[in-house]
Amino acid sequence: MKKLRFGLFENAQTNDSGTSTWRHPDSERHNFDTLDYWVDVAKMCEDAKLDFLFLADAWGWADVKGTRPDICDTEGLDLPRLDPAIVGAAIIASTEKLGIVMTGSTLLEQPYAFARRMQSLDHLSKGRIGWNVVTTGTAETAVAAFGVPMVAHDERYNMADDFMELVYKLFEGAWERDALERNKAGRYANPDKVHRISHDGPYFRSHGFGNSSYSPQGTPVLFQAGSSDRGKQFGGKHGECIFLGGGTAEKLAGQVKSIRDEAVANGRDPNSIKLMSAFSCVVAPTKEEARRKHQELLDAQTPEVAVASYAWFTGLDLSSFDPATKMSDLHTELSQTQIARFGDKTVGEVLKDWHAHGVRTNPYVGTPEDIADIMIDLAEKTDIDGFLFTPLIQPASTKDFVEQVMPILRARGVAASDYEGDTLRERLVGTPSPILSADHPGAGYRTL
Ligand code: 9WY
Ligand code: RBF
Numbered sequence: 009m010k011k012l013r014f015g016l017f018e019n020a021q022t023n024d025s026g027t028s029t030w031r032h033p034d035s036e037r038h039n040f041d042t043l044d045y046w047v048d049v050a051k052m053c054e055d056a057k058l059d060f061l062f063l064a065d066a067w068g069w070a071d072v073k074g075t076r077p078d079i080c081d082t083e084g085l086d087l088p089r090l091d092p093a094i095v096g097a098a099i100i101a102s103t104e105k106l107g108i109v110m111t112g113s114t115l116l117e118q119p120y121a122f123a124r125r126m127q128s129l130d131h132l133s134k135g136r137i138g139w140n141v142v143t144t145g146t147a148e149t150a151v152a153a154f155g156v157p158m159v160a161h162d163e164r165y166n167m168a169d170d171f172m173e174l175v176y177k178l179f180e181g182a183w184e185r186d187a188l189e190r191n192k193a194g195r196y197a198n199p200d201k202v203h204r205i206s207h208d209g210p211y212f213r214s215h216g217f218g219n220s221s222y223s224p225q226g227t228p229v230l231f232q233a234g235s236s237d238r239g240k241q242f243g244g245k246h247g248e249c250i251f252l253g254g255g256t257a258e259k260l261a262g263q264v265k266s267i268r269d270e271a272v273a274n275g276r277d278p279n280s281i282k283l284m285s286a287f288s289c290v291v292a293p294t295k296e297e298a299r300r301k302h303q304e305l306l307d308a309q310t311p312e313v314a315v316a317s318y319a320w321f322t323g324l325d326l327s328s329f330d331p332a333t334k335m336s337d338l339h340t341e342l343s344q345t346q347i348a349r350f351g352d353k354t355v356g357e358v359l360k361d362w363h364a365h366g367v368r369t370n371p372y373v374g375t376p377e378d379i380a381d382i383m384i385d386l387a388e389k390t391d392i393d394g395f396l397f398t399p400l401i402q403p404a405s406t407k408d409f410v411e412q413v414m415p416i417l418r419a420r421g422v423a424a425s426d427y428e429g430d431t432l433r434e435r436l437v438g439t440p441s442p443i444l445s446a447d448h449p450g451a452g453y454r455t456l
Contacts (some may be wrong), residue, residue, distance in 0.1 A: 009422055014059055014061065014121060014395055014397065015058060015059055016060075017062050018063050020089055020095050021086070023037065023085050024064065025367045025398070026314065026317030026320075026362060026368075027313070028308055028309050028310055030084055032305070035121065035401040035402060035404065036090050037401070038091065047102045049061070050099040050102055052296065052406060053410075054106040056410035057423075057425065057426060060150070060192070061108055061114045062109040062111075062396060063095055064111050064140070065297055068086070068147070068153065070085065070086055072316075073322065076342055083316075085316060085317060086322070093110050093392070094259070100133045100136070100396070106434070107137075107436065108133065109140070109229070110140065112139050112142070113143070114143055115159060115167060116154055116156075120174075120214050130352055131220070132178045134158020134431070135431030135432065137432065138231050139247065140231040141169070141172070141232065143168050144164070145344075145346075146320060146321065147159065147164065161236065162238045168242060169242065169312050170209035173207065174212045176227065176450040177244065178214075178219075179222075179450070181453045183203075184198075184222060193452070202456075203217075205217075217323060225431050229249060229435045230246050230247055230450075232249065232251070233250065233253075235252065235253060236348065243270070243281075244270020247267075248281060248448070251284055251286060251437060252283060252284065253345065253369060254285050254288075254370075257385070257386055260285055260390040261390040264390055265411075275447060277447055280437065280439075280448075282436060283393050284424075285396065286300070286332075286395075288365065288369055288399070289371050289374070290408075293375065294375060295375055298373045299373055302371065305400055318333075318362050321343045322340040331356030333355045335350040335352070335354065335358055336352055346367065379412075384420065397409055
C-alpha cells in the first residue's frame with residue numbers, strides 16, 4: 009500500500025466547526041490568539057512528522073434573519089479570529105520541515121496583493137507553503153462587511169477561475185526562476201527575465217510587473233475542498249491536493265473517482281492529485297475509556313450551538329423547519345456542500361448529527377489499534393492518499409492521535425517515519441522538482 013499523507017486541521021478561533029468544545033478542561037483553544045499556542049501545536053505536528061498544518065478560515069458570521077444570535081459570542085462560535093497568513097508566518101520561524109497551508113478567498117482577496125503575500129511566505133519558509141483556495145461559502149455577511157456585491161455560488165467559481173489565471177501570471181510569469189543574480193560585482197537581477205504581465209479578465213485586471221520574485225515553489229501548493237459539482241470541476245482543474253469531507257468508504261470512493269476523472273478531462277495525470285479525507289477520532293487505551301471520553305464531548309454540546317453553527321454555514325435556521333422536512337428540499341446560495349452531504353435525511357436527523365459532530369465527520373471511537381485498522385481499511389477501499397485529522401479538542405485530541413495512533417501506522421508501513429524532500433510540493437504531490445508539474449494549467453503561464 010502507498011504511504012499515506014497526514015495533515016492537521018486547525019482554525020485560528022476559539023470554537024470552530026460547530027461543536028461547543030472550548031469549555032472542555034483539556035481545550036486550550038481559548039488561547040488561540042497567543043503565539044505560544046501556535047508554536048506548541050506546530051512543534052507537536054513536526055515532532056510527529058505530519059506533512060502539514062492546515063489553517064481553515066472564513067469570513068462573516070451566523071446571521072438568522074438579520075440577527076446574530078448572542079450564543080455566537082457567549083460560545084466564541086464564529087468570531088473573533090486571527091488572519092491565517094500571519095499565524096502561518098509566525099509558525100515558519102519555529103519549524104523547519106512542516107508544511108503550512110493557509111486558506112485564502114478568491115471572493116474577498118485582491119489577487120495582486122494576495123500573490124505577494126503567498127510569495128513572501130514561500131520565500132521565508134523555503135517552499136513549505138500551500139494555499140487552500142476557497143470561494144467563501146459564508147458570503148452574505150462577508151460581502152456586507154467588505155462592502156462588495158453578493159455573488160451567487162457557481163458564479164463565485166467563475167470568479168475563482170479568473171483569480172487563478174491572474175495569480176498564475178504573477179506566480180509563474182512575472183519573474184523567471186533565475187532572474188535574480190545577486191552579484192555585487194555584476195547585477196542584482198537580469199532585466200530580460202523580468203516581464204510585464206497583462207490581465208483583462210471578466211472580474212480582475214492587472215497590468216505591469218509582479219511585486220515579488222519567483223519563490224521556491226513558484227505557485228504555492230494548491231489545495232481545494234469544494235464538493236459541490238462546480239467545486240469539483242474547479243478542483244479537478246487547479247487542485248493539487250483536495251480535501252474530502254469524510255464519510256463511508258463507498259461515498260469516498262465515488263468522490264475520488266469523479267475528481268480523478270475531472271483531472272483527466274483537464275489533461276492532467278489523475279494520480280498527481282492527492283486526495284485527503286477529513287477524519288475524526290476519540291482514542292483511548294481501552295474501548296470503554298474511549299466511549300467515556302466521547303460522551304464527555306457530546307455532553308459539552310448544546311442544541312443552540314448546533315442550530316447557530318448550521319446557520320453560519322448555510323444561512324438556514326433548521327429549528328424553524330418541520331423536523332420531517334427533507335434536506336433535499338432546502339436550498340442555499342451559501343455552502344451547498346452542507347446540504348448535499350446529508351442526502352435524503354430529514355431536518356430533525358441533521359440537527360442530531362450536527363449536535364454530535366458539527367461540520368466534521370462523525371468521529372470513530374476506539375482503541376489505537378481500532379483506529380489504525382479503520383484508517384488503513386478506508387485507504388485501501390477508496391484510493392485516497394491520506395487524512396486530514398480534524399481534532400475535536402485542541403491540542404488534546406491531536407496529542408492522543410500522534411502519540412497513540414501514528415506509531416501503529418508507522419509500524420505498519422503506511423506512515424513515513426521522516427520528512428522526505430525539501431519543499432511541500434515534492435513531499436506531498438511527489439513532483440520531481442519544487443514547481444508545478446508540466447501538465448498543471450498554471451505551468452502554462454511560466455516564462456521559459
Ligand atoms: C472550506 C474541508 O460548498 P462548496 O463545495 O462550494 O468556500 C467554498 C465552500 O463553499 C466549500 O465549497 C468548501 O470549500 C468548504 N471548505 C472546506 C471543506 C472541507 C471538506 C475538509 C475543509 C474546508 N475548509 N470553506 C474550508 C475553509 O477553511 N474555508 C471555507 O470557506
Ligand atoms: N468552512 C466553510 O466556510 N464552509 C464549509 O462548507 C466548510 N466545510 C468544512 C467541512 C469539513 C469536513 C471541515 C473539517 C471543515 C469545513 N470548513 C468549512 C472549515 C471550518 O470548519 C470553518 O471555516 C470553521 O468552522 C469556521 O468557524
